[in-house]
Every structure is written in structure tokens, then in C-alpha cells.
Amino acid sequence: MLQSTLFYSSKKEAPKDSESVSHSLLTRAGYIDQISAGVYAFLPLGLKVLRKIEGIIREEIEKEGGQELLLPALTPKENWQKTGRWDAFDALFKLKGANGKEYALGATHEEIISPLAKKVIFSYKDLPLYLFQIQDKFRNELRAKSGILRTREFLMKDLYSFHSSQEDLDSYYKKQIKSYNRIFSRCGIKKKTYLTLASGGSFSKYSHEFQMETEAGEDTIYVCGKCGIAQNKEIKADKCPECQNSVFIEKKAVEVGNIFKLGDKYSLPFDLKFKDKDGKDKTVLMGCYGIGLGRLMGASVEINNDQKGIIWPEELSPFDIHLIQLNKGSEAKEIYSLLKKKGLDVLYDDRDISAGQKLAEADLIGISKRIIVSEKTLEKKSVEVKERGRDRAILVKIKDLVK
RNA sequence: CGGGGUAUAGUGUAACGGCUAGCACGAGUCCUUUGGGAGGAUUUAGUCUCGGUUCGAAUCCGAGUACCCCGACCA
Numbered sequence: 001m002l003q004s005t006l007f008y009s010s011k012k013e014a015p016k017d018s019e020s021v022s023h024s025l026l027t028r029a030g031y032i033d034q035i036s037a038g039v040y041a042f043l044p045l046g047l048k049v050l051r052k053i054e055g056i057i058r059e060e061i062e063k064e065g066g067q068e069l070l071l072p073a074l075t076p077k078e079n080w081q082k083t084g085r086w087d088a089f090d091a092l093f094k095l096k097g098a099n100g101k102e103y104a105l106g107a108t109h110e111e112i113i114s115p116l117a118k119k120v121i122f123s124y125k126d127l128p129l130y131l132f133q134i135q136d137k138f139r140n141e142l143r144a145k146s147g148i149l150r151t152r153e154f155l156m157k158d159l160y161s162f163h164s165s166q167e168d169l170d171s172y173y174k175k176q177i178k179s180y181n182r183i184f185s186r187c188g189i190k191k192k193t194y195l196t197l198a199s200g201g202s203f204s205k206y207s208h209e210f211q212m213e214t215e216a217g218e219d220t221i222y223v224c225g226k227c228g229i230a231q232n233k234e235i236k237a238d239k240c241p242e243c244q245n246s247v248f249i250e251k252k253a254v255e256v257g258n259i260f261k262l263g264d265k266y267s268l269p270f271d272l273k274f275k276d277k278d279g280k281d282k283t284v285l286m287g288c289y290g291i292g293l294g295r296l297m298g299a300s301v302e303i304n305n306d307q308k309g310i311i312w313p314e315e316l317s318p319f320d321i322h323l324i325q326l327n328k329g330s331e332a333k334e335i336y337s338l339l340k341k342k343g344l345d346v347l348y349d350d351r352d353i354s355a356g357q358k359l360a361e362a363d364l365i366g367i368s369k370r371i372i373v374s375e376k377t378l379e380k381k382s383v384e385v386k387e388r389g390r391d392r393a394i395l396v397k398i399k400d401l402v403k
Numbered sequence: 404c405g406g407g408g409u410a411u412a413g414u415g416u417a418a419c420g421g422c423u424a425g426c427a428c429g430a431g432u433c434c435u436u437u438g439g440g441a442g443g444a445u446u447u448a449g450u451c452u453c454g455g456u457u458c459g460a461a462u463c464c465g466a467g468u469a470c471c472c473c474g475a476c477c478a
Binding site: 009010011012013014015016017018019034036037085088089090091107108110139141142143145150200207218258260262265288290308324326327328352353354355356357358359360361363364372374375376384 | 404409410413414415416427428429430436437438439440441469470471472473474475476477478
């Protein structure tokens with residue numbers, strides 16, 4: 001990609017109203033643009049990062065047997081009435097279609113996936129089953145805030161699991177905790193993310209949230225000083241439910257993922273049953289597992305940055321390499337072609353502007369690896385290679401670079 | 404949804420009720436520059452909307468709209 005044609009414009013100034021670091025940096029570097037309160041456009045750079053996150057999540061979920069599908073955003077009122085959530089779910093966006101038919105924009109998809117699963121699940125042989133999608137969700141939050149950390153429309157991975165027994169649900173649930181840890185590790189936030197006990201487990205006592213420590217977060221968690229498991233303030237148990245320790249560290253955090261054991265909460269209203277080995281009808285048990293992708297992206301920026309800009313973890317970097325030309329010749333262009341032939345995704349700064357501006361923008365954008373071509377490096381038939389997160393740069397011979 | 408605040412050019416900002424609404428960045432053209440947001444010349448572009456007060460409104464008043472913050476809410 002030639003940077004001269006990339007759809008973006010970097011800003012020296014942060015948007016007036018930006019409070020969080022991620023909002024400021026992502027806007028300044030041209031990843032996102034606010035359309036209205038809690039509604040954001042993802043520009044080419046931002047979309048590339050979102051796609052990277054999507055790829056990581058898809059890979060980890062499929063590793064544990066998840067099958068991807070795509071459910072509609074437009075969901076009929078009747079389904080929500082069956083669970084009582086047409087009225088109980090305050091944040092539902094409701095709208096009328098032809099002939100006065102009413103819909104909700106999908107805020108979550110238990111009401112859609114459960115009756116769908118009923119069309120396929122008949123026997124214990126059809127279980128377990130793991131279905132997921134990565135799709136836009138709509139929630140009419142009374143108050144959106146902190147850039148892409150809390151929005152009204154957001155890309156979400158929602159996974160639903162279907163089981164024939166409690167043991168099977170428990171075992172898959174544990175596997176998902178590990179999957180989530182791998183996902184957050186690859187997205188560069190594992191070191192600050194805590195497994196957190198939270199309310200809302202309709203079937204089990206607690207649900208689990210994955211809370212990433214940041215001042216930009218809106219949740220308060222108490223991290224157990226002994227076992228490291230956290231609990232959401234909303235629980236406020238005196239003793240750690242895991243290890244009975246009573247010393248906690250209070251932290252502000254943002255919820256980057258959550259998992260629930262739904263049990264029969266949604267299978268009952270939709271009559272989701274299966275025939276067991278002995279031929280008797282039993283209720284399917286469900287779990288659900290969510291991750292907000294945009295929020296995850298914002299969270300990663302929230303902790304992966306410095307004074308100059310974003311420092312993407314390698315797997316989220318919008319491009320593999322930021323190639324920066326500081327000389328007049330055609331060498332950089334040739335190197336660009338060679339890197340592309342090698343299969344690398346390269347952002348090539350071919351613009352005729354000052355070196356300082358190019359370097360400053362490169363730091364702001366935060367691509368994980370930077371290669372500079374200049375008279376200085378060419379004298380040694382080399383280029384300069386530098387990781388965004390490190391101070392040290394090394395000279396690499398051009399012939400070694402492309403072999 | 405309760406409370407508070409803000410609205411001036413693409414962005415960030417300045418202007419006592421009174422002169423042609425100023426500055427920086429950006430963008431366009433030309434020249435010079437090119438390893439840390441370059442210099443000169445020149446051009447471009449603005450008072451959220453509607454109404455009111457006033458000789459005169461960016462400024463005061465009212466309504467609307469939008470955005471931000473605090474709280475509540477958040478399967």
C-alpha cells in the first residue's frame with residue numbers, strides 16, 4: 001500500500017472531546033472516525049486491525065470446534081417476547097418494518113440461535129455443538145463513552161455452546177477460559193487482564209468476565225492478593241470465592257470479554273430438547289461467550305502506547321512493515337516490490353515530505369516493524385530495521401533482507 | 404434517564420455587546436529543503452439552527468439540535 005494513496009489523515013491535535021488515550025491516538029492516527037455519539041467508522045487502517053483481531057479469535061474458537069455462521073441483525077419481536085426480553089432488555093433498538101411488523105436490532109443472539117439450533121439438534125448424538133459469529137451488535141446505551149470502548153454499535157464475537165450434560169458444559173467452559181487467555185495474549189493485553197467473577201450467571205452462581213486494567217475502564221474490580229482472581233465490585237464478597245483470602249487490590253478496568261453458563265435459560269422458552277440414550281427428552285444446556293472486537297482494539301491501544309503514539313503488538317499491526325523512504329532514488333520502491341513478492345503486507349511511505357514528519361507519523365501509526373531507506377543506509381547497501389517498541393535500530397544488508 | 408458543561412475554517416484555538424472575526428496546524432500553487440512533525444511567497448476556508456433584545460450580537464436572552472463529563476443503567 002502506498003501511503004500517498006491511503007485514506008487517512010494524521011492529526012497533530014487530539015479531538016477536543018477525547019478523554020481516553022485510545023480514542024485520542026486512534027483518531028489522530030486515522031484508524032477511526034466518530035460519526036455520532038457511540039458510533040464510529042473504521043477507516044482502512046482501523047479495519048485492518050479489526051480483521052487481525054477477527055482472525056485471531058476465529059482461529060482460537062475454531063481450534064476448539066467452533067463453527068462460524070452469520071445471523072441477521074434484524075430480529076423479530078416474537079423471539080424476544082418468548083424470553084421476556086422485548087420489554088426487559090432496556091438497550092434494545094426497536095424498529096417497525098413493512099405492515100407494522102416489529103423488530104429489534106440484534107443486541108445479542110440467544111433468541112435467534114436457540115430456535116435455529118432446535119432445527120438441527122434432535123439427539124444426544126448432535127451434541128455438543130459450538131456455533132459462533134462475528135457480527136455487528138446494537139445496544140442503545142444511555143451513555144456511550146471513551147471512544148470505541150463503549151459504543152452503540154460494535155463488532156462482537158458471540159459463541160453459543162450446546163450440551164447434553166452439566167459436566168460437558170463445565171468442561172467446555174473451562175476450555176473457553178483458556179481460549180480467551182490465548183486470544184488476549186495474542187492481542188497484547190494478557191499481562192493486564194484478570195479473570196473476574198461477576199454476577200449474571202443465571203445458571204451458575206457467577207459468570208466470568210475478562211477485565212483489563214486501565215484508568216479508562218468503567219468497572220471496578222478487586223484482585224485477590226493471593227490467587228490473582230478478581231471479582232467485580234458488583235459482587236463485593238468479603239473473601240475471595242476462589243481461595244478465601246481477604247486481601248484485595250482495587251483496580252479500574254474495562255471488560256474485554258465475558259462468558260456465561262446459561263443452562264436452560266434459553267432452551268426452555270424455545271423448547272430446545274434432545275433425545276438421550278435411553279430415548280427420553282432432555283433439555284439442552286447452553287453457554288455463551290462474548291468478545292467485543294472494537295473494544296478489544298481500543299483496550300490494546302490503551303496499554304500499548306508511548307508519548308509518540310501506538311505500539312501495536314505484532315499480531316495486531318495493520319501492516320507487517322512500514323517502509324519509509326528518506327532519499328530521492330528508486331531503491332525504496334524496488335525494496336517495496338521485493339517485500340511484497342515475499343508476501344509481506346507493506347505500507348510504503350512514498351510521500352515527498354520531510355523526514356521528521358514521516359518518522360513522527362510512523363511512530364503515531366505504530367506499525368510493529370519499521371524499515372528506513374536513506375542515503376545513509378544505502379551507502380552501506382543496507383536498510384535500517386527497527387521494532388516500534390524498542391529504541392535500538394539495526395542495519396540489514398538489502399540482499400539479506402529479501403532472501 | 405437525572406445532573407453539569409460545551410458549540411467559531413478540515414483540526415486545535417483567540418476575540419470588552421462595536422474596526423475587515425485573529426493565530427497555529429492542515430489543504431492548493433511556486434521556490435528552496437529532506438534522519439525526528441522544515442523555510443519563504445501566495446491562495447483557500449469559519450461564528451450549530453431558529454427566534455428575540457439592541458443603533459449594533461460570535462458575545463446577552465429563549466427554544467431546538469449536537470457533542471462531552473459525572474451519576475444511574477449495562478444479557
